[in-house]
Structures are given as C-alpha cells and as structure tokens.
Amino acid sequence: MELIIRGVSKAFGEKKVLRDVNLTVEEGELVAVMGPSGEGKTTLLRLLMGLEKPDSGELLGLDGKKIAPVFQEDRLIEAMDAVSNIRLVTPELSREDVRNAMERVGLTHCEGQPVRELSGGMRRRVALLRALLCRGELLMLDEPFEGLDADTKAQAIAETLRQRKGRPLLLVTHSEAEAAALNARIWTL
Amino acid sequence: MKIWAVLFWLAIWQLGSMAVGKAFLLPSPWQVITCLGDLLVQASFWRAIGYTLARIALGFLSAAFFGTLLAASATRYRWVRELLSPLMLTVRTVPVASFIILALIWFSSQRLSVLISFLMGLPVVYANALEGFDARDQGLQEMALVFGLPTYRRILYIDLPQALPALRTGCTLALGLCWKAGVAAEVIAMPRGSIGERMQQAKVYLETPELLAWTITVVLLSVLFEHLVRALLSLLEKRLRRL
Numbered sequence: 004m005e006l007i008i009r010g011v012s013k014a015f016g017e018k019k020v021l022r023d024v025n026l027t028v029e030e031g032e033l034v035a036v037m038g039p040s041g042e043g044k045t046t047l048l049r050l051l052m053g054l055e056k057p058d059s060g061e062l063l064g065l066d067g068k069k070i071a072p073v074f075q076e077d078r079l080i081e082a083m084d085a086v087s088n089i090r091l092v093t094p095e096l097s098r099e100d101v102r103n104a105m106e107r108v109g110l111t112h113c114e115g116q117p118v119r120e121l122s123g124g125m126r127r128r129v130a131l132l133r134a135l136l137c138r139g140e141l142l143m144l145d146e147p148f149e150g151l152d153a154d155t156k157a158q159a160i161a162e163t164l165r166q167r168k169g170r171p172l173l174l175v176t177h178s179e180a181e182a183a184a185l186n187a188r189i190w191t192l
Numbered sequence: 193m194k195i196w197a198v199l200f201w202l203a204i205w206q207l208g209s210m211a212v213g214k215a216f217l218l219p220s221p222w223q224v225i226t227c228l229g230d231l232l233v234q235a236s237f238w239r240a241i242g243y244t245l246a247r248i249a250l251g252f253l254s255a256a257f258f259g260t261l262l263a264a265s266a267t268r269y270r271w272v273r274e275l276l277s278p279l280m281l282t283v284r285t286v287p288v289a290s291f292i293i294l295a296l297i298w299f300s301s302q303r304l305s306v307l308i309s310f311l312m313g314l315p316v317v318y319a320n321a322l323e324g325f326d327a328r329d330q331g332l333q334e335m336a337l338v339f340g341l342p343t344y345r346r347i348l349y350i351d352l353p354q355a356l357p358a359l360r361t362g363c364t365l366a367l368g369l370c371w372k373a374g375v376a377a378e379v380i381a382m383p384r385g386s387i388g389e390r391m392q393q394a395k396v397y398l399e400t401p402e403l404l405a406w407t408i409t410v411v412l413l414s415v416l417f418e419h420l421v422r423a424l425l426s427l428l429e430k431r432l433r434r435l
Contacts, residue, residue, distance in 0.1 A: 053337075053338070054338065070339075072338045072339070074331070076331060078331045078332055078335040080353070083434070084434070087433065087435040090435040092339040094345075137339060139339075
C-alpha cells in the first residue's frame with residue numbers, strides 16, 4: 004500500500020515547522036526529501052515514525068508497518084560492538100551474516116570493538132546497516148551518508164540498493180548526487 | 193588500602209591495649225587473631241557463618257531484585273513512583289531498632305535478619321536504580337520504539353546496561369547496610385546458631401577478644417560478599433554487551 008501524507012502541519016510552540024505538507028510515496032518507490040536546513044525534513048520523518056503527532060492532517064498507509072530507521076544521530080549502544088548493535092534489532096541474523104554485510108561497506112577489523120571507539124563514518128555505516136538488514140517494511144533514512152568519504156559513500160549507496168529489496172524508501176538528504184545515485188524521485192519541502 | 197596505613201593503626205591498637213592492660217576492656221591485636229585462629233577450627237564457627245550469610249544474602253538479593261523491579265516500574269508508570277515515594281521514605285528514615293522490635297513481635301527470630309536486611313537494602317537499591325533508569329538516553333528509547341524491539345530486549349540490552357553503574361553503587365551501599373543491620377538484628381534477637389548469638393554470648397561473658405574476632409569475621413564476610421556481587425555485576429555487564 005502506498006504512503007500518503009495529506010495536509011500535515013506541525014508546530015513546536017510558536018514555531019511552525021511543517022505547513023500543509025502533501026506527499027504520496029508509491030509502493031516500492033524511492034523518494035529523496037530535500038530542502039534547506041530547518042525546514043522540517045527530520046520532523047516529517049519523526050511524524051512518520053510515530054515519535055511526534057501532527058497538529059493537523061493525516062498520515063495514511065503506516066498502520067502496523069514496521070519501520071527501518073536511520074536517525075539523524077547514530078543512536079547506537081556505545082558499549083556494544085557493531086555486530087551486536089545490528090543483531091540487537093535483527094537477532095535472526097548470525098554474526099557471520101552481519102560480518103559479511105559489514106565487509107561490503109568497508110567495516111572490517113572492528114569486531115569486538117565498542118562502537119564508541121569507532122570513527123564517525125564507521126558509526127554512520129553501522130547505523131545504516133542496522134536499518135537495512137532489519138525486516139522493516141518502510142526504510143526511513145535521515146542523512147544516512149553524512150560524514151562518509153567518496154569511496155565508502157559509494158559502497159554504502161550500493162549496499163542500500165542491494166538491501167532495499169523493493170521496499171519503499173524515504174531519504175532525507177542535502178545532496179542531489181546521493182538522490183541521483185539512488186535513482187530517487189526528488190521531493191522538495 | 194596501603195599496608196603501612198593498616199600497620200600504623202594496628203600499632204595504635206596495640207599501644208592502646210598495653211596502656212589499658214586489661215584484655216576484657218581492650219585486647220591486643222594478637223589476642224584477637226589468636227582467638228580467631230581458635231574459632232576457625234570449630235565446626236560451630238562455620239555453621240554460624242553459613243547461618244548468617246544465607247539469611248543476609250537472601251535479604252540483600254531480595255532487596256536488589258525487588259528494588260530494581262520496582263524502580264523499573266516507577267520509571268514506566270508515574271503512579272507507581274508516587275505510590276512508592278512515601279513508603280520508601282518511611283523505610284529509609286525509621287530507625288532500624290524500631291523495625292527489629294516490631295519484627296520480633298510479628299515474626300520468629302529465625303527469619304529476622306532476612307527481613308531486616310531486605311528492609312535496609314530495598315530503599316537504597318530502589319533510589320539508585322531509579323536514578324540510573326531516569327538517566328537513560330531518550331534517543332535510544334526512541335530507537336527501540338521505532339525498531340519495535342520487544343520489551344524484554346529493551347530492558348535487558350538498553351535500559352539495564354545504562355542503569356548498571358548506579359545500580360552497582362546502590363548494591364554496594366545496600367550490602368554494607370544489610371550486614372550492619374542484619375547482624376545487629378541477630379544480636380538483639382539471638383536466633384540459635386547465628387553470628388549475632390555468638391557475639392551476644394561473647395559480650396555477656398566479657399570475652400572481648402572473641403567479640404572482636406567475630407567482628408573481624410563479619411567485616412571480612414561483608415568485603416568478600418561485596419567483591420562477589422561486583423564481580424557478578426561486571427560479568428552481567430559483559431554478557432549484555434555481546435549479541
């Protein structure tokens with residue numbers, strides 16, 4: 004079923020963050036949400052994730068759907084290693100399965116190392132893989148390639164396409180190149 | 193702890209004992225150690241340790257379990273926190289002697305140290321666990337919610353590890369209180385075969401070296417038990433880090 008955002012508005016106190024937002028994401032579609040900073044892209048994802056309630060409008064097609072998120076921050080368990088962080092939300096995967104996926108995005112030689120000791124780019128890839136490998140039906144990625152160099156970004160994008168498996172994907176990004184690499188429809192807020 | 197500091201205070205003790213000159217008022221360290229050596233070969237000594245250790249351990253473990261469980265519930269439900277607040281304040285502030293006397297009226301002396309240890313440990317573990325749970329990272333809570341993590345996985349792998357440092361402090365404090373209050377309860381109630389009974393008998397017969405030997409035994413047991421609990425908590429922490 005498609006995802007429909009109809010006439011959604013959201014304010015925090017006096018500050019109106021979203022005004023009458025309308026967007027339809029077709030089944031299996033890939034949409035890049037773009038726009039200047041502070042225009043409510045992250046707020047829109049938080050509404051879709053159920054972490055905020057809209058002041059008005061409707062969000063349709065979300066009922067009972069599992070979401071696979073990458074948050075604006077990594078939100079990893081600092082004392083756990085990368086494999087354990089991923090297996091926390093996807094326990095059905097073996098450590099071996101997770102290691103193989105990690106290798107494809109250049110995450111090697113970090114098993115057993117707490118993620119607090121990893122670089123920003125490595126942590127971002129762990130957060131991305133955690134979302135991609137879980138069984139969420141809707142991928143919602145908030146600037147998932149932030150802080151990655153050109154090579155690792157290319158690997159991460161390839162892995163995103165490989166693991167998407169036809170699931171609809173909403174990507175918050177500032178980069179048109181990322182949207183193009185993912186062959187996503189650009190939608191500006 | 194530095195050896196030289198321990199030796200210094202032992203020397204002060206020795207000098208004080210020599211100045212007093214009466215073993216029943218202040219025995220020398222050597223007299224106490226000799227007495228402890230004599231006790232070590234008696235089966236009744238080890239039975240008394242087993243008796244008291246089992247009861248205080250049971251009281252402490254119950255306090256740790258229920259304190260953590262109640263703190264987790266109070267974090268989740270505001271009404272639980274409000275309901276427990278006056279109860280925990282009362283348990284924390286009522287003198288331990290009042291509890292011991294009341295408990296002696298209501299229960300048998302055999303179970304007294306379990307109850308007193310539990311009552312002394314519960315509010316301390318509860319307060320520390322609550323502080324730990326309150327300090328949880330809200331970002332991780334949202335992450336768990338959006339990924340639809342089952343409650344038991346969230347508690348085990350997200351909430352508990354974050355609360356463990358505060359919980360460890362709470363357990364250490366509670367353990368000290370459990371031993372102090374538990375043995376005090378035994379000294380008053382004198383359950384047959386307990387350390388408290390042996391201490392009371394030593395007092396009655398002015399066997400001060402034996403009284404101090406038992407005191408050293410209690411201190412050593414308390415320290416050993418604390419190390420064991422800390423080691424178990426570290427093991428748990430390590431286990432919860434790997435999936």
